[in-house]
Amino acid sequence: MINVAIDGPAGAGKSTVARAAAKELGFIYVDTGALYRAIGLKLIRKGITCEDTAGVEGVLASTELDIRFENGEQVVLLNGTNVNGVIRTEEVGNMASKTSPRQVLRARLVQLQQKLAASEDCVMDGRDIGNAVFPDAELKIFVVASAEIRAQRRYDELKAKGQEASFEEILANVKERDYIDQNREVSPLRQAEDALLLDNSNLTIEEQKQWLAAEFQKAING
Numbered sequence: 001m002i003n004v005a006i007d008g009p010a011g012a013g014k015s016t017v018a019r020a021a022a023k024e025l026g027f028i029y030v031d032t033g034a035l036y037r038a039i040g041l042k043l044i045r046k047g048i049t050c051e052d053t054a055g056v057e058g059v060l061a062s063t064e065l066d067i068r069f070e071n072g073e074q075v076v077l078l079n080g081t082n083v084n085g086v087i088r089t090e091e092v093g094n095m096a097s098k099t100s101p102r103q104v105l106r107a108r109l110v111q112l113q114q115k116l117a118a119s120e121d122c123v124m125d126g127r128d129i130g131n132a133v134f135p136d137a138e139l140k141i142f143v144v145a146s147a148e149i150r151a152q153r154r155y156d157e158l159k160a161k162g163q164e165a166s167f168e169e170i171l172a173n174v175k176e177r178d179y180i181d182q183n184r185e186v187s188p189l190r191q192a193e194d195a196l197l198l199d200n201s202n203l204t205i206e207e208q209k210q211w212l213a214a215e216f217q218k219a220i221n222g
């Protein structure tokens with residue numbers, strides 16, 4: 001099986017590159033953040049805070065989490081229910097970020113990710129794919145863009161949807177997420193030694209796709 005690992009901070013555009021690459025290669029695309037978000041959602045619904053160790057462990061023990069693919073799209077199932085439509089909020093993202101340092105949670109989700117890729121070629125994105133999930137991935141990419149550019153993209157996205165947004169608040173949130181992701185003890189966000197850096201601050205999506213296709217050719221065919 002061939003694995004392409006795509007890591008990087010929140011809002012760097014990993015999913016856009018990963019999705020396009022998966023389509024091009026005919027691989028499945030796995031968005032691992034959605035799994036952390038699904039657990040975050042359940043904690044919010046149960047009123048459990050990320051500091052509550054017993055509460056988080058209880059939720060993990062009583063939760064069935066799975067991924068299935070429908071027309072090439074990943075569907076996250078939380079106790080059998082599709083939660084794709086409710087995990088994309090800032091609230092759920094922040095909860096996912098705050099609970100993701102927990103070892104017990106990471107172990108469970110990493111195992112699920114590895115199981116998924118055991119039978120399918122895949123492009124997987126997240127924070128720890130190149131370092132922890134697939135240390136032997138055929139190709140590893142670390143996607144970055146400045147915090148300001150990532151905040152601006154998020155701001156434009158919300159505005160385009162007609163939602164109120166404060167650039168300053170979004171920028172503060174981007175920086176806070178970076179801090180949590182980079183400073184946790186277990187699997188902090190780090191570029192793997194053998195990962196290629198893709199700084200897409202000034203690149204179009206088309207340019208990124210071409211770059212990735214060329215790197216994939218080199219990695220697989222030499």
Ligand code: DC
Binds near residue numbers: 033036096100126128
């Ligand atoms: O990529 P995202 O914004 O959907 O991820 C939400 C949070 O989940 C992110 O802030 C950190 C956590 N996460 C993680 O710790 N490891 C991953 N492989 C993916 C996400």
